[in-house]
Amino acid sequence: MNPPLPIDGVLPPDLQGTLVRIGPGAGGGVLGAGGGAGGGAGAEDDEGSVATPSGALHAIELRDGAAVSYVTAPSSADANVFWQAGKVLALAESGLPQQFSRLLQPEEFDGGLRVPVASHVHRDSVTGGRILFGVEQGTETASPFLRIGEWDAAGALTHRMEVQLERATWQHDLGVTARHIAFIESPTEFADFFADEGSRQPAIPYRWTPGAEGWVGVLERDGDGSDVRWVRVDPCLVTHVLHAYEEDDGAGGAMVLYVCRYEVPEKGQPIDLDVPVVDGLGIGMSLIDGGLPVLERWRITGDKLERSQVDERLVEYVTSDPLCEGRPFRYGYGVEVAPNWDRSVDREVDHLGLLRFDVARDEVQAWNPGQYRTASEPLFVRAEDGRSDDEGWLLTVVYDATRGASDIYVLDASSFGRKPQAVIHLPESVALPFRSHGTWISADRYR
Numbered sequence: 001m002n003p004p005l006p007i008d009g010v011l012p013p014d015l016q017g018t019l020v021r022i023g024p025g026a027g028g029g030v031l032g033a034g035g036g037a038g039g040g041a042g043a044e045d046d047e048g049s050v051a052t053p054s055g056a057l058h059a060i061e062l063r064d065g066a067a068v069s070y071v072t073a074p075s076s077a078d079a080n081v082f083w084q085a086g087k088v089l090a091l092a093e094s095g096l097p098q099q100f101s102r103l104l105q106p107e108e109f110d111g112g113l114r115v116p117v118a119s120h121v122h123r124d125s126v127t128g129g130r131i132l133f134g135v136e137q138g139t140e141t142a143s144p145f146l147r148i149g150e151w152d153a154a155g156a157l158t159h160r161m162e163v164q165l166e167r168a169t170w171q172h173d174l175g176v177t178a179r180h181i182a183f184i185e186s187p188t189e190f191a192d193f194f195a196d197e198g199s200r201q202p203a204i205p206y207r208w209t210p211g212a213e214g215w216v217g218v219l220e221r222d223g224d225g226s227d228v229r230w231v232r233v234d235p236c237l238v239t240h241v242l243h244a245y246e247e248d249d250g251a252g253g254a255m256v257l258y259v260c261r262y263e264v265p266e267k268g269q270p271i272d273l274d275v276p277v278v279d280g281l282g283i284g285m286s287l288i289d290g291g292l293p294v295l296e297r298w299r300i301t302g303d304k305l306e307r308s309q310v311d312e313r314l315v316e317y318v319t320s321d322p323l324c325e326g327r328p329f330r331y332g333y334g335v336e337v338a339p340n341w342d343r344s345v346d347r348e349v350d351h352l353g354l355l356r357f358d359v360a361r362d363e364v365q366a367w368n369p370g371q372y373r374t375a376s377e378p379l380f381v382r383a384e385d386g387r388s389d390d391e392g393w394l395l396t397v398v399y400d401a402t403r404g405a406s407d408i409y410v411l412d413a414s415s416f417g418r419k420p421q422a423v424i425h426l427p428e429s430v431a432l433p434f435r436s437h438g439t440w441i442s443a444d445r446y447r
Ligand SMILES: [Fe+2]
Pocket: 035, 036, 037, 080, 119, 120, 172, 240, 437
């Protein structure tokens, strides 16, 4: 344990908790891919069970206005991390969780899960439970299916269902509301890329399926998976779902999703089927002209889906107030991105800064960390006296190339765009990954 970290500004005293970030480890490089946009350069097999760590976890504990500790640990998972029932659980793109203590001591995973899950795990903001999912590719005799499970707040598996799929599509995230789940089928399919050579599969082993249709499947959370409501959507690819909720709390009203929507190859467009959808350059970058996503609002009523673009800026790593998850919200946050055309640099996407979306007015504000600085996924923490989903703090890891190290920026979400409330300096040469994801563990959820 090292001494408190130096801070510029004043750390809000109500920020009591631990920030955990995950991403590629030292070998993967801070500019490497690892889940989410441009993800997939991790060294896991598709079960996430190899022993060689390719990822790293980082935890910074904030207490009484000070950053009291920074710890790091290697992890064989590198795509996402969450806190449930007193455990840090790290996930690969697909696999079993790797378990750690809050301050990153490795533990045996005891979550009672025996099947791989995808890296995005939603929290029910009312019950404290978790919604897990994974796509099984199927076999010669069994068709592919989507598996969904729910944990209660204590981490016990309380519900499960399966949905038969025509083909195994790449599904990175879901929309979850109080009563429903929406999953998104893109023109992609599982592919065994290196069957002949016996080489390792890419972490995201999916290729385009030109001409395939786009569908959203809507499920009742308490159903058995046989009651899918299929809703047609223009073919596209969704990586991250910013937020999902139901108007009038699901009593027959519309389901609303906010998604990062990528363009996909058009019908007839020549496609190299030997190239994964997510390759070293990013998601479809080599195929669809550096396409990056915009934020869209999808309003689903019955079997109809209405799309509208919230803003034309390109955005990834989108988040919202966890206290609103599955319920109505007003503010979303994300990283403004741009394609990097400089192929001499091993980086597929530039991070321009952060965005705050006011979805009630479709207004967007931007914040830029300054030259030579790269911001990452903003995590919102509601202030102690905060009454809405912009009254709180945004925590973002900013890589500062001038000193080759990272800082944690604390921004006031209600006066977004102004200078940071506080900047926590990590030790020299400590560079946290700024791809992938992180989580905030509020001290009142410690065990
Ligand atoms: Fe992700």
